[in-house]
Amino acid sequence: MSRKKLSRREFVAATALSSAALITAPYVRGAYAAGKLSMGFWDHWVPGANSASTELVNEWAAKEKVEVQIDYITSQGNKNIVTIAAEAQAKSGHDIFQMPTWWPQANAELLEPVNDIMDPLIKLNGEVNGTVKYLGQADGKWLGVPASVGSQIKGPCSRIDLMKKYANIDVQEMYPAGGPPKADNWTLDTFLKAAEACHKAGFPFGIGLGETSDNVDTAGAIFQSFGAQLVDAKGDLTVKTDAVRQSLEFYKKLLAFLPPDVAAWDDASNNKWLVAGKGAMIMNPPSAWAVAKRDAPQIAEQCWTHGFPAGPKGRFAPYLPFFWSIWSFSKNKEAAKSLLSFLSQPASIEKMVVASGGYDLPAYEKLTTLKVWEEQGPPKGTLYHYPNPYKHQTLSIAASPAPPKVAQQIYFQATLTKMCLRYYQGEAMEKTLAWAEGECEGFMRS
Amino acid sequence: MVDVAFQSNRTAAAQAGRRRVGLRNALRRKSMSAFLMTLPLILLIAILVIYPALYSVHLATLNKAMTKFVGFGNFEFLFKRDTFWLVVKQSCIFAISAVIFKALIGFIVAHFVHNVPANKQRKWRGMLLVPWVIPPAMSTLAWLWLFDPSYSAFNYTLSFFGIGPIPWTGDAMWARFSVILVNVWYGAPFFMIMYLAALKSVPEQLYEAAAIDGANWWQRIWYVTLPMMRNIIAITTLFSLIVTFANFDIVRILTAGGPLDHTHIFATWAFRVGIEGSDIPLGASVSLFMVPILAVAAIFILRDITKRGNES
Numbered sequence: 001m002s003r004k005k006l007s008r009r010e011f012v013a014a015t016a017l018s019s020a021a022l023i024t025a026p027y028v029r030g031a032y033a034a035g036k037l038s039m040g041f042w043d044h045w046v047p048g049a050n051s052a053s054t055e056l057v058n059e060w061a062a063k064e065k066v067e068v069q070i071d072y073i074t075s076q077g078n079k080n081i082v083t084i085a086a087e088a089q090a091k092s093g094h095d096i097f098q099m100p101t102w103w104p105q106a107n108a109e110l111l112e113p114v115n116d117i118m119d120p121l122i123k124l125n126g127e128v129n130g131t132v133k134y135l136g137q138a139d140g141k142w143l144g145v146p147a148s149v150g151s152q153i154k155g156p157c158s159r160i161d162l163m164k165k166y167a168n169i170d171v172q173e174m175y176p177a178g179g180p181p182k183a184d185n186w187t188l189d190t191f192l193k194a195a196e197a198c199h200k201a202g203f204p205f206g207i208g209l210g211e212t213s214d215n216v217d218t219a220g221a222i223f224q225s226f227g228a229q230l231v232d233a234k235g236d237l238t239v240k241t242d243a244v245r246q247s248l249e250f251y252k253k254l255l256a257f258l259p260p261d262v263a264a265w266d267d268a269s270n271n272k273w274l275v276a277g278k279g280a281m282i283m284n285p286p287s288a289w290a291v292a293k294r295d296a297p298q299i300a301e302q303c304w305t306h307g308f309p310a311g312p313k314g315r316f317a318p319y320l321p322f323f324w325s326i327w328s329f330s331k332n333k334e335a336a337k338s339l340l341s342f343l344s345q346p347a348s349i350e351k352m353v354v355a356s357g358g359y360d361l362p363a364y365e366k367l368t369t370l371k372v373w374e375e376q377g378p379p380k381g382t383l384y385h386y387p388n389p390y391k392h393q394t395l396s397i398a399a400s401p402a403p404p405k406v407a408q409q410i411y412f413q414a415t416l417t418k419m420c421l422r423y424y425q426g427e428a429m430e431k432t433l434a435w436a437e438g439e440c441e442g443f444m445r446s
Numbered sequence: 447m448v449d450v451a452f453q454s455n456r457t458a459a460a461q462a463g464r465r466r467v468g469l470r471n472a473l474r475r476k477s478m479s480a481f482l483m484t485l486p487l488i489l490l491i492a493i494l495v496i497y498p499a500l501y502s503v504h505l506a507t508l509n510k511a512m513t514k515f516v517g518f519g520n521f522e523f524l525f526k527r528d529t530f531w532l533v534v535k536q537s538c539i540f541a542i543s544a545v546i547f548k549a550l551i552g553f554i555v556a557h558f559v560h561n562v563p564a565n566k567q568r569k570w571r572g573m574l575l576v577p578w579v580i581p582p583a584m585s586t587l588a589w590l591w592l593f594d595p596s597y598s599a600f601n602y603t604l605s606f607f608g609i610g611p612i613p614w615t616g617d618a619m620w621a622r623f624s625v626i627l628v629n630v631w632y633g634a635p636f637f638m639i640m641y642l643a644a645l646k647s648v649p650e651q652l653y654e655a656a657a658i659d660g661a662n663w664w665q666r667i668w669y670v671t672l673p674m675m676r677n678i679i680a681i682t683t684l685f686s687l688i689v690t691f692a693n694f695d696i697v698r699i700l701t702a703g704g705p706l707d708h709t710h711i712f713a714t715w716a717f718r719v720g721i722e723g724s725d726i727p728l729g730a731s732v733s734l735f736m737v738p739i740l741a742v743a744a745i746f747i748l749r750d751i752t753k754r755g756n757e758s
Contacts, residue, residue, distance in 0.1 A: 081721055085724075089726070103724070210705070212702070259595075260616075261595035262595075263613075263704070264613065265595060266702070273596065278596070408724055409723045421705065446510055
């Protein structure tokens with residue numbers, strides 16, 4: 001059998017020809033020519049809200065020829081944060097992860113900066129609030145794109161009838177649908193008097209003092225209303241200040257008018273309190289109202305979501321944003337950025353907000369007056385003031401402005417609610433402050 | 447030269463033959479086949495237990511940002527924290543009291559079941575095992591509803607007798623009581639079934655001999671039943687101690703460590719610090735602190751097993 005030997009010249013010529021053919025051949029664009037993209041999105045509480053995200057992602061994928069895979073990961077049992085920790089350790093997983101509040105900062109070193117898409121988005125949608133900047137930026141680097149999905153304000157949701165009858169406060173008049181708030185008299189003093197009156201009438205405010213997010217968020221907003229910080233923005237301890245003392249004194253008075261078991265409350269307790277018709281007010285996004293609409297419509301008809309009472313240092317409301325972040329180990333960062341940009345277009349955001357029944361809050365200032373909040377009911381306009389359309393309150397998060405990695409510890413160790421509880425249970429003020437100072441010192445380890 | 451070469455070949459062939467025979471013999475040995483059969487499981491344990499354990503030791507030696515080796519720095523930090531010592535104290539209270547009650551209840555119930563006529567025993571055994579076979583996360587959710595701060599079914603019932611409301615999860619002492627109660631409810635059937643098996647293996651002649659000697663009920667328990675069950679009691683108690691020390695789900699679901707950290711145990715606090723607080727090295731250090739405690743318990747178990755083996 002004869003075998004033709006390939007000469008060196010022939011080999012070089014053949015290689016050159018095939019390379020040229022490959023390079024000059026027309027680019028054939030297949031169905032998934034732009035590769036794959038996987039994302040771990042937060043599994044929405046509102047039934048059907050995930051489908052809006054899925055539709056948008058699929059629409060983008062079809063246009064960009066990207067194969068996409070969406071995993072909706074619940075926050076029940078902290079499954080989302082456990083997954084974040086696992087992916088951060090393994091440096092492998094989804095390309096995009098929807099991270100709650102503190103997690104972009106906690107994983108800052110592992111996230112792709114997204115300044116190149118944030119700058120145009122801010123130009124398009126308007127400025128973002130201070131809490132989004134505090135949680136989403138590190139050293140001028142955007143760690144994620146603020147996600148409207150899941151972002152929320154935990155403001156008061158009051159019973160119109162009970163507040164009118166027992167506290168002599170017309171919440172609809174104070175926060176009229178379609179108009180600016182007339183809430184100059186809605187201060188912490190008025191709030192305390194209303195709490196006392198409703199407590200006497202047998203409908204105490206449902207504000208928890210447990211260790212979960214809802215409890216800590218309310219305490220955070222009240223502390224900020226007094227100008228109280230445990231650790232300041234520079235990272236210095238500021239526990240032993242008059243502002244902190246005033247906050248504790250205020251909580252001591254308030255606790256006397258709350259249900260006796262609030263120390264054990266979790267994030268579901270306040271919702272149940274409202275839906276069961278046991279209280280005149282809770283601090284929550286409209287999820288409790290949405291459940292009431294389904295399970296107790298007569299109660300939902302009496303619910304009105306509105307702004308926080310103002311303290312000596314201003315009016316603060318807890319705001320908890322989510323972020324869509326891109327892991328630095330993602331293999332398709334450009335596609336990820338393209339998708340996040342698409343999801344942050346006004347039309348996409350509106351679609352997602354509508355699907356959530358107004359629960360989701362965009363971080364951008366031009367998108368806080370969507371029609372959906374005007375139209376939600378009953379009663380009509382109940383969510384009109386939910387997105388803070390007149391910016392009459394500062395959106396904040398508990399434990400800020402401490403450096404985020406310290407603030408995260410203060411937040412999850414529930415230092416604020418623990419302080420209130422300790423002081424209320426009879427511990428001396430200075431002892432409570434010393435305890436909190438010791439805790440915060442520990443949180444500063446690097 | 448040729449002879450030498452021939453010799454060498456022959457030696458090599460003989461060696462190969464010996465190797466084949468050696469392998470055959472090795473395979474014939476019971477211990478070798480047992481090892482090969484358990485190899486998949488050993489590999490699985492190595493991947494799912496040993497690797498994570500070593501990895502957590504590695505994590506515990508890093509600083510918070512996981513960029514620097516700090517040796518025992520995390521442990522030194524923990525030893526200065528009041529909350530950590532509170533967690534140590536609570537873990538001991540939780541594990542020891544829960545195990546004592548589980549053992550006690552298991553022992554008593556095992557006697558009751560043992561005295562039930564044989565044809566009805568299966569039914570009782572099945573029913574009494576129910577708490578143990580339900581996944582604890584699920585059953586604890588049911589307990590959470592029973593203890594619910596505002597709508598507790600227990601408090602509702604107690605209100606008919608003019609008692610309460612009891613802050614089952616809102617007061618430090620009651621919350622500790624509640625988590626221990628649920629753990630006892632969940633774990634007692636395990637003790638019951640182990641003790642029942644042990645009771646069945648006590649020879650009837652010993653009781654007959656004791657009866658002839660005029661032993662009363664208590665003396666029969668003290669001098670016959672307990673000595674015969676000694677090994678199983680020790681092993682079950684120590685095994686349960688390890689599992690209870692490492693408990694997570696019951697406390698996490700029922701109180702999440704509250705109020706005021708008064709029900710945190712090692713695993714729940716490690717989760718709070720490591721996952722929720724994004725301080726994974728410190729969380730790893732908290733969970734590793736259990737190791738010496740559990741190692742001591744494991745040594746006791748192994749010693750007891752060896753002793754039992756020698757006795758038999």
